[in-house]
Amino acid sequence: MEAFRIKGGTRLAGEIPADGAKNAALPLLAATLLTADPCTIERVPNLADVRTMVQLLQALGVDVQVQGGVVTAQARTLTACEAPYDLVKTMRASILVLGPLLARTGEARVSLPGGCAIGARPINLHLEGLARMGAEISIQHGYVHAKASRLKGARLYLDFPTVTGTMNLIMAAALADGVTILENAACEPEVKDVCDFLVKMGARIDGAGSGRVVVEGVRDLSGARHAMIPDRIEVGTLMLAGAITGGDVTVTGTRPAHLEALIQKLREAGASVEVTATTIRTRVERRLHAVSIRTQPHPGFPTDLQAQFMALMSVADGMGIVSETVFESRFTHVAEYARMGANIRLEGQNAVVTGVEKLSSAEVMATDLRASAGLVLAGLVADGETLVRRIYHLDRGYERLEHKLGVLGAEVSRATMRG
Numbered sequence: 001m002e003a004f005r006i007k008g009g010t011r012l013a014g015e016i017p018a019d020g021a022k023n024a025a026l027p028l029l030a031a032t033l034l035t036a037d038p039c040t041i042e043r044v045p046n047l048a049d050v051r052t053m054v055q056l057l058q059a060l061g062v063d064v065q066v067q068g069g070v071v072t073a074q075a076r077t078l079t080a081c082e083a084p085y086d087l088v089k090t091m092r093a094s095i096l097v098l099g100p101l102l103a104r105t106g107e108a109r110v111s112l113p114g115g116c117a118i119g120a121r122p123i124n125l126h127l128e129g130l131a132r133m134g135a136e137i138s139i140q141h142g143y144v145h146a147k148a149s150r151l152k153g154a155r156l157y158l159d160f161p162t163v164t165g166t167m168n169l170i171m172a173a174a175l176a177d178g179v180t181i182l183e184n185a186a187c188e189p190e191v192k193d194v195c196d197f198l199v200k201m202g203a204r205i206d207g208a209g210s211g212r213v214v215v216e217g218v219r220d221l222s223g224a225r226h227a228m229i230p231d232r233i234e235v236g237t238l239m240l241a242g243a244i245t246g247g248d249v250t251v252t253g254t255r256p257a258h259l260e261a262l263i264q265k266l267r268e269a270g271a272s273v274e275v276t277a278t279t280i281r282t283r284v285e286r287r288l289h290a291v292s293i294r295t296q297p298h299p300g301f302p303t304d305l306q307a308q309f310m311a312l313m314s315v316a317d318g319m320g321i322v323s324e325t326v327f328e329s330r331f332t333h334v335a336e337y338a339r340m341g342a343n344i345r346l347e348g349q350n351a352v353v354t355g356v357e358k359l360s361s362a363e364v365m366a367t368d369l370r371a372s373a374g375l376v377l378a379g380l381v382a383d384g385e386t387l388v389r390r391i392y393h394l395d396r397g398y399e400r401l402e403h404k405l406g407v408l409g410a411e412v413s414r415a416t417m418r419g
């Protein structure tokens with residue numbers, strides 16, 4: 001198993017480009033199932049989750065070529081309609097093939113993802129939406145089995161603006177018979193990006209990126225080429241890495257509008273954040289003061305940056321509250337931060353963080369993707385050498401993070417450990 005060794009105490013400075021967004025890459029790849037024509041997606045990051053999605057497409061019979069950051073996929077004929085447990089258990093986002101497969105072939109079998117470190121994460125909203133569009137759905141032997149000769153447009157209301165649920169339903173609706181109106185849809189930039197790709201493929205979609213999306217189904221979609229949006233979570237992580245070290249970091253190739261909530265919170269804490277159309281420069285010259293955050297669906301503060309922001313608050317001056325409203329148990333990093341000397345008290349969905357002057361290095365263990373990133377940030381300011389174990393979680397969503405942090409001056413190396 002691999003781990004990161006981090007020597008804390010170096011101030012990060014410099015410029016680093018953003019990669020393409022993992023959470024856009026996965027649905028974009030799934031969307032290629034909707035057409036028999038070849039599709040090309042550019043700026044695809046080389047991540048474990050992306051490789052899993054490519055394997056899943058290949059298992060379904062899609063011809064996929066990956067060259068650098070360019071993926072070409074052609075689902076001329078699909079030879080299977082099943083997403084097996086072995087792949088789904090390593091990546092919950094495999095559920096994204098459900099809508100496209102069902103819409104294209106009339107049948108899909110996808111292993112139920114099950115729980116994960118950050119909560120139960122049900123998919124009931126995906127299934128209820130598809131059922132309202134006429135799919136017959138049954139759950140047997142751990143698999144969702146969905147069938148529909150052709151889905152029908154429907155009025156759908158989501159109890160919660162689920163991100164992958166919104167994408168699944170929009171992709172399904174793109175080939176349905178009639179108009180689908182999706183209310184309380186997720187507004188995340190990745191949803192908009194997928195819709196932009198679908199429109200290039202010939203889909204008719206209005207209101208993408210807003211809470212009300214209207215999709216007029218078409219008979220067929222064609223191939224398209226698309227360069228995906230930058231990864232706002234990676235960008236935010238790099239901004240916070242710079243900030244926690246009192247550094248001066250510029251991330252290029254970004255879309256600052258996707259990170260408004262983080263930018264405002266950093267400014268409120270006393271950081272200087274300067275933006276241009278495509279760059280964000282974050283500078284910290286004195287100890288930041290504590291601020292409170294509350295995670296919410298976009299444009300609220302992203303839950304995927306909660307752990308990293310909490311690391312920053314653990315060394316800020318004063319007390320702040322981190323409220324997690326999106327996932328019920330996304331606080332596994334708190335106990336690990338405490339092992340590094342952080343002062344954090346958990347009260348239900350709130351973490352009361354009282355900043356300490358200094359964190360101390362320790363051997364810690366990553367439990368999920370973003371929690372791992374938070375531990376790396378904590379290690380950057382801890383005195384001594386921190387060992388973050390189980391970074392396979394981190395590799396699911398960050399491409400060679402140690403290299404990127406190294407470019408900015410951090411001392412982070414990858415080590416292979418036993419056990």
Ligand code: UD1
Pocket residue numbers: 023026093119120121122123124125126127160161162163164165190303304326327328
């Ligand atoms: C996506 C992101 C993930 C991010 C999350 C929230 C991808 C691949 N992953 O995950 O990085 O942390 O959005 O921004 O894009 N829920 C239900 N029923 C459902 C679906 C969701 O109750 O059918 C609940 C979940 O348990 C959770 C909340 O809704 O509490 C948000 O989940 P959702 O938006 O679906 O997250 P994902 O799409 O899985």
